[in-house]
Amino acid sequence: MDTQSLRLFVLAAEKLNISAAGRQLGMAPAVASARLAKLENTVGADLLHRSTRKVSLSLEGAEFLPFAREILAQEAAAQAALGFGPQATRGAVSGTLRFTAPSSFAQLHIAPILPEFLDLHPGLSLDLRLSDASFDLIEGSFDLALRNMALQDTSLKGRKLADDHRVLCASPAYLERFGTPRTPEDLAAHRLIAFKDQAARKLSNSSGGEGVFDPSQTGGQLMVDDGLSQKLATIAGAGISINSQWIVYSEIADGSLVRVLPDYTVDDQSVLWLVYPKSNVLSAKVRVFMDFLLEKIGHDPVWERCERPGF
DSSP states (O other): OOHHHHHHHHHHHHHTOHHHHHHHTTOOHHHHHHHHHHHHHHHTSOOEEEOSSOEEEOHHHHHHHHHHHHHHHHHHHHHHHTTOSGGGSTTOOOEEEEEEEOHHHIIIIIGGGHHHHHHHOTTEEEEEEEOSSOOOTTTTTOSEEEEEEOOOOTTEEEEEEEEOOEEEEEOHHHHHHHOOOOSGGGGGGSOEEEETTOOOEEEEETTSOEEEEOGGGOSSEEEESOHHHHHHHHHTTSOEEEEEHHHHHHHHHHTSSEEESTTEEEOOOOEEEEEEETTSOOOHHHHHHHHHHIIIIISSOHHHHTTSTTO
């Protein structure tokens, strides 16, 4: 299939003007009309409705449009991978990348490095949706997402960014007031902070000991829907919470938070994934952003470096 005709169709669908789309590609109006007619003959459907007053997208054209865009994205990605085409030059990637990530992680680890990424790729715009609520990638038309969970959705493909170890924390003031749990069973007598509807988390240690962190079994608890708010409430002494290591590593290092049951690990198999829909081509804009995040964050995560001697 002629990709230049596909490019003409995509532009005409966006502009609703065949002549303008043709001019952008250096075609005379008659040539543009003839190429679109040939494409329609190839696919066996009228992609655009034409009248003397306007051009509109047909139902078949609306269904075909995302496939046309995908074919063009494949062409661009293939050229870039082989060192050809406009995207082969560093910084020449263009367009808008729709990306969603948990707000807490984005504030701490992604937002500070965005200026460097935008300097590397001045033709690329980022449309960010940052929330600890999880957006549907396909319904939301996202190109890429960061997810901190076990990857179970079979409609998604992903690359591991980093491990997402979880730890139990409390403030020194809370532990001084209510005491320090020595076993998982002691948690039942404490105030627990958790996300709304958080399931019980299994705890285990190297000696074979087991237990659970179960907010539903405690009398006093605080429910939140934001990871940063949970951390701040824990620092303020509201209770004991489970937190990702990446959000509390600096507070543990400076002593404003203390590990609770440090010999126990949280068995939830959570991993930081960069995911995208299987139906999407790994376009140049997605690839360069993934590579950047892997280099800046995933190569040697700062929250893991901080536990090494001499950090």
